[in-house]
Amino acid sequence: MIAPLHQKKRVRTPERDAGLSVVTVAYNSAGTLPGLLDSLPAGLEGIASPEIVVVDNDSSDGSAEIAEAHAVAPKVIRTGENGGYAAGINRALRTIAPGRHVLILNPDVRLTPGSVRPLLDRIEAPEIGIAVPRNLMVDGAIDPTLRREPSLASVWAESLLGGRLAGRLGFGEVLMEASSYEYERTIDWASGCALLIAARARRLAPEWDESFFLYSEEVEYQRRVREGGLQIAYVARSRFRHIGGPCRSDPQLTALLVSNRIRYFRRHHGALSTALFRLGLAAGEAVRAFRGGTHRTALRTALHPLRPPLSYRAENSG
Secondary structure (H helix, E strand, O other): OOOOOOOOOOOOOOOOOOOEEEEEEOOOOOHHHHHHHHHHHOOOOOOOOOEEEEEEEEOOOOOHHHHHHHOOEEEEEEEOOOOOOOHHHHHHHOOOOOEEEEEEEEEOOOEOOOOOOHHHHOOOEEEEEEEEEEHHHHHHHHEEEEEOOHHHHHHHHHHHHHHHHHHHHOOEEEOOOHHOOOOOOOEEEEEOEEEOHHHHHHHHHOEEEEOOOOOOHHHHHHHHHOOOOOOOEEEEEEEEEEEEOOOOOOOOHHHHHHHHHHHHHHHHOOHHHHHHHHHHHHHHHHHHHOOHHHHHHHHHHOOOOOOHHHHHHHHHHO
């Protein structure tokens, strides 16, 4: 019997049948991890046999025990050290079959009911390597997680105009225009708090760069996916909630964020462009240094030689 024309038959494809693994990396995440795990059953509604993996980077607050006791019964990998975010992701990826899609989530993310299915639908398109959701803050406002590739133009626009105004005018690295979040589009990259990586992208870029202890590892990974010929897709229909972390109030994390922005830019540009990029960062932080210690920390970081990445690993292990 021929189906009526108005009925669309859902065709099964290798990408649809690939299976889904959910990965989160915990480091002293006892305050946020339970909420993420609680949200998974509703968020994964309609997805057959998802695998859940929690990587614990040697937490001292019982994060691993919380995961092991949770009703969703995740596989818990205890690394025995804090090797950084990218290293934690890689520990999980090495245990996951290469033909599976992987949804990477920060512990401070909350899935809303049925929110993962639209992401999976989007990566069925053969040109898509990564799909990202619309992230909402606790109060329901848009969390501006979409980004442009870092450039001299964007860093100087943010320095002179401020990040919010530069973003709203379309010059900054962060997409602040509300209209950018209302429709589906391809982007340069997105914050790593929630990324669905298609199996085809995993084949292209099997591992994350562990030289970025924390921050900029997601822009580096997404650049490799784009350079391999795949696109990053923003899926407005998929809505997650993102509580947010302590970067803006922690001087050490601020220093790491700034240094890794410079390290990433230097990898893809010459010495003169990198010097101008650092100067742009420093100028913006100098103007805002009166606002508090994190701006002064960022200024010192932009002006001084970069610290070796492994020094952060030593300070943050255990």
